Amino acid sequence: MNKVSSIVIAVDGTAASGKGTLAKKLAAHFGFAHLDSGALYRLAAFSVLESGGDPSNEADALRGAQTMDFNLAGDPRIRTDIVGKAASYVAAIPAVRSALFDFQKNFLASPPGGGPGAVMDGRDIGTVICPSATAKLYVDARLETRARRRWAELKAMGIRRAEQDVVAELGARDEADKNRPISPLKQAPDADLLDTSDLGIDAAFAAALALVSPKVEGALKDRHRG
Ligand code: C5P
Numbered sequence: 001m002n003k004v005s006s007i008v009i010a011v012d013g014t015a016a017s018g019k020g021t022l023a024k025k026l027a028a029h030f031g032f033a034h035l036d037s038g039a040l041y042r043l044a045a046f047s048v049l050e051s052g053g054d055p056s057n058e059a060d061a062l063r064g065a066q067t068m069d070f071n072l073a074g075d076p077r078i079r080t081d082i083v084g085k086a087a088s089y090v091a092a093i094p095a096v097r098s099a100l101f102d103f104q105k106n107f108l109a110s111p112p113g114g115g116p117g118a119v120m121d122g123r124d125i126g127t128v129i130c131p132s133a134t135a136k137l138y139v140d141a142r143l144e145t146r147a148r149r150r151w152a153e154l155k156a157m158g159i160r161r162a163e164q165d166v167v168a169e170l171g172a173r174d175e176a177d178k179n180r181p182i183s184p185l186k187q188a189p190d191a192d193l194l195d196t197s198d199l200g201i202d203a204a205f206a207a208a209l210a211l212v213s214p215k216v217e218g219a220l221k222d223r224h225r226g
Pocket of ligand 1: 015121
């Protein structure tokens with residue numbers, strides 16, 4: 001296993017909590033690399049669905065993880081709720097998680113671009129992928145608030161859903177992510193909780209920055225000294 005000596009900000013949390021936006025903004029602020037680990041599971045799931053496989057079948061899911069196309073990371077087709085649900089199925093399969101483990105560890109150990117740090121968002125970054133992260137956030141918000149955000153995102157993509165269906169789906173996905181035996185979603189003991197229910201993007205970012213900055217600035221100073 002690679003030793004992670006770069007500065008790492010781990011941003012975990014529930015679906016549509018705002019963690020991805022915050023992670024991106026934190027990365028831009030500090031000049032760090034950013035990886036949305038959820039996109040990896042979505043890409044694996046997309047590959048399974050495209051080949052007509054079953055995302056909850058171990059062999060199909062592992063093949064999906066081995067054949068996923070990184071060029072599709074920015075493709076809106078992996079952002080649908082169908083792919084999100086399938087991602088949650090493939091993510092519960094240990095062979096899939098271990099297939100994606102080294103990629104995530106390597107990203108953190110040697111952040112692309114050669115900068116001193118990386119921000120990674122997901123479900124198990126502070127608990128499993130990088131327990132020694134410099135700073136850890138656990139981002140959450142009320143289910144109804146998150147569902148409304150996701151509903152609006154889907155609408156913007158041209159996908160019209162009943163809001164109560166989005167509530168039910170997000171709730172079910174969080175339950176599955178929190179209760180699976182492997183790498184369940186949970187707040188690391190040393191993670192700071194950030195509830196974005198009543199915060200707009202700017203206020204949420206200011207709150208996130210206030211929590212992580214002292215730790216990250218301290219680590220940057222230590223690097224310059226050392
Ligand atoms: O973050 P996003 O909603 O795109 O993630 C899709 C799914 O991928 C999650 O519901 C979860 O099951 C899985 N995931 C995971 N571990 C991560 C990131 C995502 O299990 N680090």
